[in-house]
Amino acid sequence: MSALIELKGVGAAYGQSQVISGLDLAVATGGITALLGANGAGKTTTLRAICNMRVRVSGEILFAGKRIDGWQTEDIVRLGIGHVPDGRGTFVHLTVAENLVLGAYTRGDKAAVAADMERVFGYFPRLKERLGQQAGTLSGGEQQMLAIARALMLKPKLLLLDEPSFGLAPLVVQEIFRILRRINEDDSVSMLVVEQNANLALDLATDVYLLETGRVVLNGSPALVRGNEQVRRAYLGY
């Protein structure tokens, strides 16, 4: 499979503080790539580097074979790269419906937006019940659902997911990961997933990278990564 997005020798820094450097990473078209690593390894920063958001980026980033490094964040979004950031980033004072409409802001086909909202409710029926409710009054799990749903309103080709299981009850986590798999299979959305729950990430992913202090130390299939002694001890706990 060809790479939908490819990072070649990418570095990213906040001011003087270099968080990732010389990073090579790819997400195959139709694939789900998981990014594992301890806190501070540079996982969130990698997602931000792709979107050219809040970090100073060096190196090459190619989307569908085209260089996009240095592009403005809004132009990167228009390519179909949806970011579900850490902390969810929902507009807490806006309603659920308003958040979803904003997710489709960059799209030209406004007529299709209503239909897509229905499609998104197919994945997250709870949001439909809460359309008029302020996002800030939703529970943590509902806010995470809203953040994913809002990114889907972009009709993304690639979803960047920063800890989709964060703050979610065990049942909901299982549900969200089932939904992510459906979105990947039914809507052909490729994904780059940062996830601390390594078991879940390895179940979902087709390709895995392990980051340590801003560098890739291991890359391979979930089976290969599961077999790695160090990964087992630090991330899987057995």
Add this chain to the structure above:
Amino acid sequence: MAGTDPLLRIREISLRFAGIIALDRVSFDVERGQICGLIGPNGAGKTTLFNCLSRLYAPDSGAIDFLGQPLLAIPPHRIAALGIGRTFQNLALFRTMTVRQNILVGAHSRSRTGFVSDALRLPVVRAEEAALGAEVDDLLALLDLRAVADQPAEALPFGTKKRIELARALAGKPTLLLLDEPAGGLNHDEVDQLRALILSIRDRLAITVLLVEHHMNLVMKLSDKVVALDFGRKIADGTPDQVRNHPDVISAYLGTAA
């Protein structure tokens, strides 16, 4: 007898938001020195309950006693000084302040000097500042934050920010510590370290802990007692084993896979 009263006694508290029943006659006790886990589906009312304990929300009915006195009569800004500290699910740090400054803010509730003595920088103010500085150094060491003490909180990784919040809560020298999803965003190794840390907070600092957490392995290993909520109601209350095997908890929350 006052000595045998629970540290925290929650009685029949109810709270609704515009027709949604967030808490529905919830009652439970937390004993002194206990680690009590609070679990339940998203939207069950766990954080809402925390917000009642920090007096950010006022329940529509019911009573909360802390240290034998009615908590609902205490204004929110007095809660920290009374001995209730907390952390937040989605972090609430002062982003541009350094780690050290964030932790110092947590000690503010204990400051005894007033506006005039502060403005004049009387010796008592300087002595207090020196003492606080030493305490903050201890907390920086305890939470492994020494290396980043003088960096702005904003640029630090999520797991580090969680530790800053915990340090800030501890700086208020709480009797009761409310932890809202302390394991969120931590990997297996880091969760193990967190468990050891919470145990030492209870054992060495004699702080009672009430924690909301979805990481079941952590909750069940750490808690003396677990309370489960669903749709604002208490559905189970008991030892970790009792709650883990409760049919309502399994169907509402854990699922068969757990």
